Amino acid sequence: MAGSKLVLEGRISIISFISGLAVIIIPLLVNFGSHVDWIFDYLTDVNGKIAIAAYITVINGFLLIIYKGPLYKVAVRACFLGFTFGCGLTLSFADTTWTHFGWYMCSLSFFHYSEYLVTAIINPRSLSLDSFLLNHSVEYTLAAVSSWLEFTVEKLLVPEIKQLNWLCLVGLVMVMCGEGLRKAAMLTAGSNFNHIVQNEKAQSHVLVTTGVYALFRHPSYVGWFYRSIGTQIMLCNPICILGYTVASWRFFRERIEEEEISLIHFFGEDYIEYKKKVFTGSPFISGIRVNS
Ligand SMILES: C[S@@+](CC[C@H](N)C(=O)[O-])C[C@H]1O[C@@H](n2cnc3c(N)ncnc32)[C@H](O)[C@@H]1O
Numbered sequence: 614m615a616g617s618k619l620v621l622e623g624r625i626s627i628i629s630f631i632s633g634l635a636v637i638i639i640p641l642l643v644n645f646g647s648h649v650d651w652i653f654d655y656l657t658d659v660n661g662k663i664a665i666a667a668y669i670t671v672i673n674g675f676l677l678i679i680y681k682g683p684l685y686k687v688a689v690r691a692c693f694l695g696f697t698f699g700c701g702l703t704l705s706f707a708d709t710t711w712t713h714f715g716w717y718m719c720s721l722s723f724f725h726y727s728e729y730l731v732t733a734i735i736n737p738r739s740l741s742l743d744s745f746l747l748n749h750s751v752e753y754t755l756a757a758v759s760s761w762l763e764f765t766v767e768k769l770l771v772p773e774i775k776q777l778n779w780l781c782l783v784g785l786v787m788v789m790c791g792e793g794l795r796k797a798a799m800l801t802a803g804s805n806f807n808h809i810v811q812n813e814k815a816q817s818h819v820l821v822t823t824g825v826y827a828l829f830r831h832p833s834y835v836g837w838f839y840r841s842i843g844t845q846i847m848l849c850n851p852i853c854i855l856g857y858t859v860a861s862w863r864f865f866r867e868r869i870e871e872e873e874i875s876l877i878h879f880f881g882e883d884y885i886e887y888k889k890k891v892f893t894g895s896p897f898i899s900g901i902r903v904n905s
Contacts, residue, residue, distance in 0.1 A: 622740060623733030625684055626691035630726055632672050633695025637702055639664050669696055683742075690745050691729070697722035710772065713781045714764060717848055720788045721757075724840070728808075731796055736804045744808060756860065760845060760853045767850070775849050787843025795836030797825045806833070810872050814879040822887050829894025830887070831872075834865045838895055866898045873901040 619627075640661070669692075676688045701718025704711050725745050732744040748754075768775050799806050801824035804817060811818070825832040838861050845853040876884045885903055893900050 620733050620737040620740065622684065622687050623730060623737070625680060625688050626726070626729055626733065629676060629688040629691035630695035630698075630730075632676070633669070633692040633697075634699040634702075635672075636665060636668055636696055636699035639668055640703060665700075672696075686742055687729075690742065690747065691726060694722040694726040694745070698726070710768070710776065713775065713847055713849070716781070716785055717764075717844055720785075720792070720840075720844060720847070724792060727792075727796060731799045732808065735799055735802070735806060738804075739807050739809070746808065752860070756853075756857065759856070760848060760850055763850045763853050764848045774851075777849050780849055781847050784843045784845070784847025784849075787839050788847060791836040791838070791840025791843055793836070794825060795833045795840065798833035798836060801825055802833075810868070810875065812875055818879065820876075820880045820883055820887065822891070827891065830891045830900065831865070831869055831893050831895065834869065835894035838862070838865055862895070862898070865895055869893055869895070869898055870901045877901070877903065 672692060673689065676685060676692060680688045698719050701715045701720075701722065704715030705719065707715070725747055729740075729745045733740050764775070802821045805819060805821055829835050841857050841861050842854060845857050873884075873888070880887075888900060888903070
């Protein structure tokens with residue numbers, strides 16, 4: 614991989630993500646006087662909303678003219694994620710009680726975009742629109758929508774629990790560490806990493822046991838697990854903190870067992886030896902039992 618060029622889809626996704634992200638310059642271009650909370654004024658102002666809507670419409674029009682068919686589908690998704698990141702960033706710096714939701718918007722859009730970009734770098738042969746993980750599963754979508762609903766309802770009924778700054782910071786740190794660990798795992802495993810668990814061994818598939826794989830057997834799942842709980846801590850969503858913890862723990866317990874059956878089939882004794890030495894990384898998950 615070293616020295617090789619990023620595939621066309623990857624390059625288009627970067628341009629499109631930045632085009633969406635550039636929405637942050639709109640409030641900077643418009644002079645709203647010397648208000649301290651001028652970004653908040655801008656966000657709530659009708660003209661501000663019209664400017665944002667006009668911006669995204671124009672950018673989408675450009676993408677539609679420049680890119681055709683499958684390339685447009687990549688561009689529009691990356692642009693939407695960049696736009697969400699930009700709106701989240703603007704909200705984060707605004708003088709509003711929605712700051713932590715702004716952090717959440719940034720973390721969610723960054724996660725989905727970086728999954729695509731890193732896949733384009735490490736394993737372009739497996740790259741597809743699914744690499745954005747936007748349509749991961751019905752359960753995943755339901756979990757996301759539930760967290761937005763819980764945040765909104767509690768913000769209306771018990772607004773004080775949404776302002777626990779220290780807790781939001783703990784969540785933010787968990788999100789950043791989890792995200793970092795996941796991306797480190799993807800970059801370490803390289804072309805051996807695939808969003809779809811492989812049941813047939815590719816000729817080039819080798820067992821990775823170095824870097825973060827020397828610390829944990831399933832570092833990308835560890836990262837995802839803590840990152841997803843971190844998003845709910847950041848939003849101070851008590852119901853979803855519990856729900857996300859239980860649901861993701863069950864999901865990864867099953868997933869790790871299934872994956873390890875294939876890995877033992879692929880690498881035999883080498884994987885069994887590796888399994889003896891290195892912990893899965895997830896609490897109370899030991900992986901597939903092997904009789905030796
Ligand atoms: C979504 S990746 C997850 C990798 C790993 N479970 C983790 O959490 O970092 C799934 C793919 O990685 C492959 N894989 C998992 N562990 C591996 C290892 N130590 N070396 C090489 N390939 C591995 C599996 O065969 C599967 O196709």
